[in-house]
Amino acid sequence: MISEEDFGVREEIPGQGLAIAAEALFLLNLLALPGLAFAILAGLWFRFRHDAPPLARQHLRQAFVVSLWGGVLIVVCSAGILLAGGLHEQWTWVVLILYFTCIHSTLILLGMVALVKAMGGQGWRFPVIGPKLDCQP
Amino acid sequence: MQYKSQAVAKPYFIAAIGLFVGQILFGLILGLQYVIGDFLFPAIPFNVARMVHTNLLIVWLLFGFMGGAYYMIPEESETELFSPKLALAMFWIFLVAGALTIVGYLTVPYAALAEMTGNNLIETMGREFLEQPLPTKLGIVVVALAFLFNITMTVLKGKKTSISLVLLIGLWGLAVFFLFSFYNPVNVVLDKFFWWWTVHLWVEGVWELILGSFLAFVLIKTTGVDREVIEKWLYVIVTLTLITGIIGTGHHYFWIGTPEYWQWWGSIFSALEPIPFFAMTVFAFNMVNRRRREHPNKAAVLWALGTGVMAFLGAGVWGFLHTLAPVNYYTHGTQITAAHGHMAFYGAYAMVNLMMISYAMPLLRGRAANSNKSQVLEMWAFWLMTVAMVFITLFLTAAGILQVWLQRASDAPLPFMVAQDKIALFYWMREWAGVFFLIGLVIYIVSFFVGGEEKQAV
Numbered sequence A: 001m002i003s004e005e006d007f008g009v010r011e012e013i014p015g016q017g018l019a020i021a022a023e024a025l026f027l028l029n030l031l032a033l034p035g036l037a038f039a040i041l042a043g044l045w046f047r048f049r050h051d052a053p054p055l056a057r058q059h060l061r062q063a064f065v066v067s068l069w070g071g072v073l074i075v076v077c078s079a080g081i082l083l084a085g086g087l088h089e090q091w092t093w094v095v096l097i098l099y100f101t102c103i104h105s106t107l108i109l110l111g112m113v114a115l116v117k118a119m120g121g122q123g124w125r126f127p128v129i130g131p132k133l134d135c136q137p
Numbered sequence B: 001m002q003y004k005s006q007a008v009a010k011p012y013f014i015a016a017i018g019l020f021v022g023q024i025l026f027g028l029i030l031g032l033q034y035v036i037g038d039f040l041f042p043a044i045p046f047n048v049a050r051m052v053h054t055n056l057l058i059v060w061l062l063f064g065f066m067g068g069a070y071y072m073i074p075e076e077s078e079t080e081l082f083s084p085k086l087a088l089a090m091f092w093i094f095l096v097a098g099a100l101t102i103v104g105y106l107t108v109p110y111a112a113l114a115e116m117t118g119n120n121l122i123e124t125m126g127r128e129f130l131e132q133p134l135p136t137k138l139g140i141v142v143v144a145l146a147f148l149f150n151i152t153m154t155v156l157k158g159k160k161t162s163i164s165l166v167l168l169i170g171l172w173g174l175a176v177f178f179l180f181s182f183y184n185p186v187n188v189v190l191d192k193f194f195w196w197w198t199v200h201l202w203v204e205g206v207w208e209l210i211l212g213s214f215l216a217f218v219l220i221k222t223t224g225v226d227r228e229v230i231e232k233w234l235y236v237i238v239t240l241t242l243i244t245g246i247i248g249t250g251h252h253y254f255w256i257g258t259p260e261y262w263q264w265w266g267s268i269f270s271a272l273e274p275i276p277f278f279a280m281t282v283f284a285f286n287m288v289n290r291r292r293r294e295h296p297n298k299a300a301v302l303w304a305l306g307t308g309v310m311a312f313l314g315a316g317v318w319g320f321l322h323t324l325a326p327v328n329y330y331t332h333g334t335q336i337t338a339a340h341g342h343m344a345f346y347g348a349y350a351m352v353n354l355m356m357i358s359y360a361m362p363l364l365r366g367r368a369a370n371s372n373k374s375q376v377l378e379m380w381a382f383w384l385m386t387v388a389m390v391f392i393t394l395f396l397t398a399a400g401i402l403q404v405w406l407q408r409a410s411d412a413p414l415p416f417m418v419a420q421d422k423i424a425l426f427y428w429m430r431e432w433a434g435v436f437f438l439i440g441l442v443i444y445i446v447s448f449f450v451g452g453e454e455k456q457a458v
Helices: A016-031 A037-047 A054-084 A090-119 B006-033 B047-077 B084-107 B112-116 B136-155 B162-182 B188-223 B227-250 B261-271 B274-289 B299-318 B325-331 B335-364 B372-409 B416-422 B423-445
Strands: B367-369
Touching: A016 A037, A016 A054, A016 A090, A037 B372, A054 A090, A090 B261, A090 B274, B006 B047, B006 B084, B006 B136, B006 B335, B006 B423, B047 B084, B047 B112, B047 B136, B047 B162, B047 B188, B047 B299, B047 B335, B084 B112, B084 B136, B084 B188, B136 B162, B188 B227, B188 B274, B188 B299, B188 B335, B227 B261, B227 B274, B261 B299, B261 B325, B274 B299, B299 B335, B299 B367, B299 B372, B325 B372, B335 B367, B335 B416, B372 B416, B372 B423, B416 B423
Parallel strands: none
Antiparallel strands: none
């Protein structure tokens, strides 16, 4: 029987399961289920933002806010590049594809670190775009 | 170093680094030939430089894998190596055969080399990455079999751990799939079809098992996390690798004459191929985050984390970028493929070998870790090489996108060489990034010779 402990997840800190779910949804939103995963994440954030244990609250907040920022960085900025450069201009595609790949990969890598921190029962703030930590787990 | 026979790993590591230097030098020559077409011509034509660059890569990685296995297996099996003498004999045979092959590439026209080396007996030459003359290929088989015999016998007489078994499966797979390099059907479609059984099933199949086991071994040693936890992660990674990687071979079968269904199978399964690399990165970070000890060899831990990240980016993200059939229709064989190849090979296989060398070499030299000064230098080398590789990849990607636009997607497509001229700026930028990579590699080598206060072996 495989348990969460087998993969390095500790259940020592209250709210750890929710924290892991938040970061997993953040990654799912970027990788497999864009929109749907964010909707579930937003639902969790609004449901638990006041009464979840500090660790869960912190990860939910980080994942939710950074997903919004991610949306801006990926969708809005990409659309901006497309509009500014023009659909039929070769340099638009060079810049757009490089930008999209880099920003998307960066968010995924940061999401992985966030997930690892949640699995370790530790707090985490996404660099630059993550909201300030207001509570210590 | 717990077992005396682990010392046989040392010459393998030294040879690997030496050949790595050769690979990078030829990479720089090639990079320059992209923009100055007759650079070093006729002494080293482009096709020869390319062959040497890719063949040196394969050979130094194999040296690294063998050295890593010779270091790891005795410790995992808790017994001396079955035959250290056989390991040393195979080292010299492999090194001499490899060196002679490279000398052959550089001094004899390829067609003449084929004639001289008996290619008419079994026609195996002339195919990308598998250009080696017949005697070299046979030599590789002999060395691989002797190596596998040695390693397998060691495991059989000692303790069997999941990590050593995964490594064994990976290494046996490596040897078995190399046998397809001897199968060269006249039908070009069949030729390509089975050629990928060596090339793809190596790098996106069995080599990933070697990568996973090396990573697991070094993480156990450096973090002190329970073996059970690490082994369970390894099972998941191995499963994901094989599920996605085997049928993922189909992403090479688009428009080469294979049935159309491969476009679906190839697209779907290869789109899943980033998952094991994703798991590997989370695994490495998770284990380091949960570490129970502060290992003095910080550089080895850095390589371990780096290999996860760079393998995910190079093999996972850059692979996914052009793996779906509708995208690959435009990008097939462009500089986007080269971008993916560079970062994937560096991130997954060069870095995992450097990680193993970084962990094992100080122990082979009688200390737990190198001095701080040496490690700082090694970390500089890590960052220089890694950042340079990121830029090489970005510049090649930019070149590839432009190439696709000019040569493939346009209503008035340009001829290949005209398009090449128009993307030369990115080739120049890639060349400069390559120079920084070489500087990083030189610093890496210098770090072996820097003294200071060393951490004693425990």
